[in-house]
Each structure stands twice: as structure tokens, then as C-alpha cells.
Amino acid sequence: MGASMEYKRLEREDLGGVADLDRQERIDVIYEQRGVDLHERPGSWNSPGWDPHGTHDHSVAAQRQALEHYVDAGGIALGALADGRLVGIGVVVPHVRPEIAQLAFLHVDAAFRATGIGRRLSDELDCIARDAGATQIVVSATPSQNTVRFYLARGYVVTDRPLPELYELEPEDVHLRKAL
Template identity: 25%
Template sequence: MMIYKELKITDLVPELLNDFDRHEKIYRAWRLRDDGSEYLKDIYYEENWDNNELLCICNELKSTFEKGGSVFAAFDESKLVGFASLENEFFGSKKQYIQLSNLHITNSHRHKGIGKTLFNMCIDKARELKASKVYISASSCENAQTFYRCMGCILTKEVNKKLYNLEPFDYHMEYIL
């Protein structure tokens, strides 16, 4: 049985991510041409998190809490199978954005609606916080882009330069609340 909940900082122990499998083979990714048009590029790479990366992610989630943000999780029984985080810092020319900083589903549980549920939990929280838009720096890989576009996300109208510099190949998107 799937259980969804908002986590507390005390839930964020390194062991929480022990069995989390981020492995994914990427075969195509979206790219932008100079004229602004998009195209799918054949590309191959693998995403995978080692123990050091898992520890960094856990610390990143703790930092989200320390700054007043929220972390949501999906559990299959007691095993973590997905998580999402929403920051609490507003930015943009009108302070209209709040960032969805993480949304990950373990390999064995993808394509089961877990990402959609976690995304919607973040959207509900963003509405509670009176944000106008949710900002997402999303992987340009075909699967991630298919997901976010199906959720109603579009390319952002206002790029956050700090986030862009961290991930220049990401697609910087927004979800209008």
C-alpha cells in the first residue's frame, strides 16, 4: 500500500535513502536552437546516485527544512519510493516564484502515478504559501520533459540566473497556479 506524507526534519536520516535507486538510462534529450525552437537530440548517458550523492541529497533536503521549505515522500509499506521538495524562498521580478527543487521516483516504481501525486502535493503547498508560480529546473531528458509537460508546465517566462548557472542544460520551467 502506498503512503504519502509530508516529512519532518527528524525523518531525514541518511538511512532513509539507502534503497533509493535513481538509475535511469537516457537516450534522448531536448535542446534549444539559437532561434528558440526545440528538437530532440539522440544522446546517451546514465543517471545514478552513489552513496556520496545520496548523502548530499539527504543534506540538501535537511537544508530545505532549515530554510522553511517542505519535503513530501511516498512509501511502499516502509520503503521510500519517491520524494519531492519545495523551497520557501520567493524570487522573480514580482516575487512570484517558489522552487520545486526535487522530484525523484525510485526506478522500480516509475510510471505508477507517484510523481504526479508528489508534484500535486507540492503545488497544494505552493498555493498555501500564496505563490503565483512554481519554478522547476528540470532535466532536459525526454522522460522528465514528457512528465512536466503533461503536468501543465511550460518554459519559464523569467529565468533564474543562479539556477540556470547551476544546470545550464536543464529546461527551466514554470507551473502557473
């Protein structure tokens, strides 16, 4: 991309930068999880950008509120900045259960995907979780093919035993876990 990249821990007041992320994505395949098996469903589930004005689930306000919730619950937010602009953000909550961390949020701007930013954020969040005493990390992943393949390539495996509160919040997500 030619941009100067910086990775740093974000403070609560930095979380509003999520508004700068373009989350648009073309999605031609999603997965349905049945136990530990994934079943492909072709179609068109394209994801638009976050609504800058509304307050519904896919709005900037809701994303900022979610990030603040995770940080207030002890989560650590990391940002990837290109020439000072937030282009990726990830949050790990180190202690959702004894020895279990949650990768609670990971988004990379559409123009910066497939450049290693997501991998770097994921790796650094794994280290934070491990340093905090976690031996596993869980994630409820958007069931898009790109997202699920990303996590599988990072060493996650599909689990048929997701944390009940995560499953209740997002039953259509693909639930994964990884040993740290």
C-alpha cells in the first residue's frame, strides 16, 4: 500500500476511529455450522459499510459501543494505523473464563485486507491473551468464507461447544477455538 504502518494499543478515547474503517465486503459464500461441520451456502450476502448515522447493529455507533463494552470489561484493543489513520482494529478479552480468552473484535479496512494486518493483529492479541494466562482463545466469526478461512489458517478449529453466552448472542456465526 505504500503507507507507513504503526501498531499500537488503543485507549478508550481512540475507539471512535472505528468510523474510519470501510467494512464493505463481497460475500458469495457463507457457512452454516452443524456441530463441527461447515456447509457452504452460495448466494449474495454482500456487506455494506457501517451506517454513520444510525444506531442499529451495523452502525458506527453500535460498533463503538461494542468496543467500549469490551474495553470496559478488561479487553485490550490494538490498532493498525496507516499514516496515522486507523485501518485495522482488534480486541481481546483475556478472561471470559479461567484460562479462556475471547477474540472479541477484528476488522480490517477493505482497502487493506490481504496485506497481513489482520494476521499481525491476531498474532499480537494471541500473545496478550497468553501473557494474561489464557491457554485457549475463542471467536464467534461472521460465517463468510473469507472470515472463516482466515481463522482456520490462524490455527482455529470449529467447536461444537461454544461458550453459551457467545452462541446466544450470535447463533448463526461460526464458533471456533484455538489452543494458545
